[in-house]
Amino acid sequence: MRTPVPGEAGAALEPVRTELLRAAHEDARALLAEADREAAxxxxxxxxxxxxxxxxxxxxxxxxxxxTGRAALVQARRTARARELSVRREAYEQLRLRATERVRALRHTEGYDSVLQRLTARARRRLGADAEVIEHPDGGVVALAPGRCVDGTLDAVAARALDRLGPEAETLWAP
Structure with a gap:
């Protein structure tokens, strides 16, 4: 189940999301151009x-x-479609990888302490003030309470941001 990001955390991450979308559009266009060339x-x-x-x-x-000719053309079309789908899947995986890398890069910015504070506050709001909040080695936090856990790692934040794009993500590489 997806958990919405509170307003202040969402607003703070908006520039990151905007940059991720811009970079993703650029990356997707390049991958699609290559896929179109290969398909052609x-x-x-x-x-x-x-x-x-x-x-x-x-x-x-x-x-x-x-x-025989019709069969060859049908097979060629199937091959081209399979290649296109493969390239789209690869583009999405590259988008996920790049988004995660860019969000992880927040650890090396001046505003990272503020991001950690907001992630910690969000985790405590969800689990209660007594939740144990631990900074994750790859960035962000993990919060634990009896029988419950909140994943506030930077990787999870990036994944949820991409998941919120939903079908909009496909527009990044649609012609």
Whole structure:
């Protein structure tokens, strides 16, 4: 279950989110351009192969050649679609990785102490004032109370930010 970020923490992270979205759009455009180029190459090669198969098939008979050509084109389209989906999946994984790296970089900024304070306060609001709050080695905090835990690590904050994008994330690499 997703937990909304309180207003003040959300506002403090807005510049990070904005930069993440800008960088993600830029990265996604580059990945999509490469995917489009690769897909075009696959389709061009498939069309060339289709023409060669059709020429040979005409010598063996129109009916057999047409069926073979259609099958080659269908296979080429499937291959191109599979490649596109693979590139989109890779783009999303790269987006997740880069977003996490950028949020982790907060640890090396002057405002990091303020981020830690807000994450700690948020965890205590959720678990109670007696919750044990521990700074995580990769940044952020983990809070524990009997039978409950709040993951306020920077990795979790980045993941939740991307999850909140939902279907909007796909617009980063849509043509």
């Amino acid at each position: 190459e696959v389709l061009d090669a498939a069309r060339t192969e289709e023409r060669a198969i059709l020429d040979a098939a005409r010598r063996q008979g129109e009916a057999e050649g047409a069926a």
